[in-house]
Amino acid sequence: MPRRKRRASRTRSTATTASRGSVEVSEADVSFRSMTPSQFFYEYREVAGFGSPSRALYQTVRELVENALDATDVHGILPDIYVAIERLPENPNYYRVTVEDNGIGIDPKHVPYAFGQVLYSSKYRLRQARGRFGLGAKMAILYGQIKTGRPVEVYTSPLRSRKVYFFKIMIDIEKNQPIVLARGEFPNPSRWHGTRVSVVIEGDWPRARHRVYMYMQRTAIAAPYANITFIDPDGNITVYSRKIRKLPPKPKEVKPHPHGVDIELLKQLIKKSGASTLFEFLIEAFQGVGKKTAKSFLEFAGLEENLDPHKLSDKQLEHLARKLREFPKFRSPSADALSPFGPDIIEAGLRAILKPEFVVAVTRRPRAYEGHPFIVEVGIAYGGEIPVSNEPMLLRYANKIPLLYDEKADVAWKVVDPNNFDWKSYLVNFPAPIAVLTHIASTKVPYKGVGKESVADVPEIEQELRNALREAVRRLRDYLLKKLREEEARKRIATFMKYTPEVAKSLATILGPMGVKEEEVREMLLVAMKRRLGLSEDEFSKLVEGLEVSIEE
């Protein structure tokens, strides 16, 4: 099968659905045959985070912001993102959420489907992307449409496009089809590119406020290369300006690894495949499988290489899936699909937002669990404006998006919890001003439960988190140790300098008859002090600069 050209940014969230949400989708097809995906998702909106007006407002913001980031940084564009929440005058519970990006835009042909059809396009390729729920933007549109009856409004202009396109779209829930209410085109002389999406939803700003602000801040920490402007319903403007011009590495698309396969995914892969034999199918569908590996696997599994994959029985499928997971000789999963922040970005983000006195970040080498590659990153910010607390401030990220709920259930908390981690031996004594950022980048983040707000205790991930934390906190300890030593040296110098005049005066008085002068003793004491402290002339003068001593007798 020819590799499909990637679609515009709006569809990428759907691609993620394929990677992580495929099981749910298929089950929906089976169990709720009479429902379209739109109906199904509407029924189960709590799962997607649209259970209450306040949660829905927060969820809408984050889905749109995450799409905006996916449309920019992934494509090598430094993001300029504008977010506004307005309260509509006609109904104080109605809010218009508008998010604009300077991303790659969307081909106008795809716009109605990208916004008006749930499960539009699926691609069984893997790569790391933000979209937690994939369908998120469409859920927001669906939710808004049901609650307020308003369509989504989209302005978009693909890269180098001469025109800006405008759409007003609703979703036909029964048929799962877009309804285009209006469309338009405008000239684009400035060659603006990007997308601006506005949805009107029922929300509850007073209750959502705290979370939305927290989300914006956490997002800004993880995207210091972005300019983000946020206007809240009360007209407050917050600007997070770009601190670094470096972008995270682009994730590449990779085929699934055989260890990460289940029956449903296998079915989907076969359905999309044009291969006529099992042997061809294996090579085509999975990463790191060549002729040799395919052959030795089929021997291992006891399957004929000429079997038509499309004609496998359920029993055979189950056997194949199990053997794929069990075969020990597949190459380790490729980490090419992953896009870690990298230490520079984490450090810049922490520095810009938390204003600490010290930051350090560590990006670990890729590892894998159950066939899914992952990379763990840890950043530490210490001191400065970070408030002192009895436990570390934890900033959790999974695939670059912040996780705000269920912190204490997360494997990251388990690792940084002062009851489990010996902070003391790294010179961190609580209460302390410390923040820990954790990032798990993976083609499949093992979330706990359906809420997808916390990551499960997968031993490989826990181990990597702990290793990363140790690596980072060791550097913090070095810093604290150096600071402690400097403080110690400063304290010693202050003490010695403080008492030097008295000592000099006393010796000069007692030994005056032998010609000893106060000034002379004082000079000699300074020389001895430098020698005693093992300080160079420069270090010494730096430490005593501005130190004044006088005696009131």
Add this chain to the structure above:
Amino acid sequence: MVAEYIDAADREARRRALSVFRERFKEIYKQIKMGENPFLMLPKRTLSNTIYDEKRKLLLLGPEKLKRSFFDLHESKKFMQTLLMARIIYEALERDEYPTIRDLYYRGKHTILYRDPSTGRRYEENTWDEQRESDAVIRDIEVFTGLLREEMLILSKEKGKVVGNMRIRSGNDIIDLSRMGHGAYAIEPTPDLIEFIDVDAEFVLVVEKDAVFQQLHRIGFWRKHKAILITSAGQPDRATRRFLRRLNEELKLPVYILTDADPYGWYIYSVFRIGSITLSYESERLATPEARFIGVSMTDIFGDKKTGKKPYLTEQERRNYIIKAKDADIKRAYELMNYRWFQTEKWKREIEIFLDKKSKLEIEALTSKGLRFLADKYLPEKIETGDWIS
């Protein structure tokens, strides 16, 4: 202009002290000149470094030394204080002054102002805050220079008194200690500058209580029994101890000490005899190892079945005069039991009876029984029969 009124003894003491100071502190100067971390080497003045010399029967400083360096965060201030105190004493010596330890405290107490460059804040710090600090430094200078404070012409309040058939020279005056009227000669803070001219006495009696001293003085005890009569008015000061030591050492007079019959009285005797722990460095000059504890002893009160000694008090008198020992007394008695110099047969017996009876008695009980009893029976009889503890 003042100098002409100052006697030769003082002048000589000053000249000597000044020269010792210069010699000792020249060492510090040399260390600094060599670019070293200047230090004062001092014997440790702690209980653990206080040694009881069995042979000489003295409490002495042990061999442990303390190195007080200037460039040591925790010693720096003490080092400065020591040098500051040395300077003040030196200046007082030069100017023919006689400071008290209180004066030295005030002269050295001033404020050091400094600005911390890292915070920009200004701090004030006193060279010392309490007299306890400056007093400790005076003791350090005594051990560092080997000069007692008296030798540096540092005065303290006069506390001890003496009368007796004896003439001394103090400064430019000759004083007849038998012609003090109802009063007594206050033992000067620098007893080493006293010159003994002549004496006609057979022993020295030291009475802890000033009131009992006065009573014995007024009835002419010292004339009748050829005694030099001294009171320390409680815990003895250094001058009284040094004066007593000289009477014993130079005039070969036996010394008897009369205190209350309780652990505090015993300890007063012990200070006279072997020295105190805080001032153990000067025991060699202040202690009187031959001093004898004449009473009031537990066996005087209760008698002793083991030796067949009869008590001086009747059953009725004991009922009237005995005071019940307090917890603090008992505790002190147990502490004394641990001191080596209280581990003799007679002392063990004293403490044993005390702990058994849990009773104590003041000297005044004996004067209540009768001043004449105390002066003409109790004391002479005990001296004569050798009924004392050493």
